C-alpha cells in the first residue's frame with residue numbers, strides 16, 4: 343500500500359512524466375498534428391495550418407511552463423524561507439496561464455466539433471482565468487488557506503488536455519462514438535470533472551485531518 347507521505351512525490355513524478363510526454367508527442371513526434379487536424383475537414387472555420395501549428399506550439403510550451411511552475415510551488419518545502427522564489431514562480435505560473443488562455447482564444451473558433459466546442463473552450467478560458475485571479479486576490483489579502491485552495495482549483499485545469507483525450511479514447515475507441523462527438527463530450531465532461539475533483543480532494547483532506555486529531 344502507498345504511504346500517505348509518498349502521495350505528493352508520486353503525484354509530482356506523474357506530473358513530470360506528463361509534461362515530458364506532452365512536449366515530446368506534440369513538438370517532436372507529431373509536430374504537424376496531422377491526425378488531429380484531419381478531424382477538422384469540413385468544419386465551418388478553415389484552419390490555416392501554418393499559423394495554427396505555431397500558436398499550438400506556443401500553447402503547449404506555456405501549458406508545460408504552467409504545469410512545471412505550479413508543481414514546484416506546490417511541492418517545495420520551507421515556504422517561509424523561499425517566499426521570494428514562491429512569489430516569483432507564482433507570477434511565472436500566472437503569465438503562463440494568460441498565454442495558454444490567449445493561444446486557446448485563437449484556436450477556439452477552429453475547435454474540433456465546431457461552435458459547441460468553441461463555446462466550451464471559451465467557457466474554460468474564462469473559468470480558468472477567474473479562478474487564477476481569485477487565487478492571487480486571496481493571497482494579496484493574506485488568506486493563505488484560501489489562496490492554496492484556489493491554486494489547487496486553478497492547477498486542476500492544467501490537466502484539461504489529458505482529460506479530454508482520456509474521455510475521447512474511452513468514448514471513441516472503446517464505445518465506438520465518432521471522434522468529433524467523443525471530443526466534444528470529452529470537453530464538457532472535463533469541465534465538470536476539473537471543477538468537481540478539487541472539491542472532492544478538499545473533503546478527503548478535511549476528513550483525514552479530523553481523523554488525525
Ligand code: HEM
Pocket residue numbers: 364368378398401402405406408409442443446447449450452453454455463466467468470499500501502503
Ligand atoms: C495546461 C495543459 C494543456 C495542455 C498540455 C494542452 C495541450 C494542447 C494540445 C496538444 C492541443 C492540440 C490538440 C490536441 O492534441 O488536443 C491543444 C488544443 C487546444 N487547447 Fe489546450 N492544452 C492545455 C490546456 C488548455 C486549456 C486550459 C484550455 C482552455 C482554457 C485549452 C484550450 C485549447 C484549445 C481551444 C485547443 C484547440 C482544440 C481544437 O482545435 O479542437 N488548452 N491543447
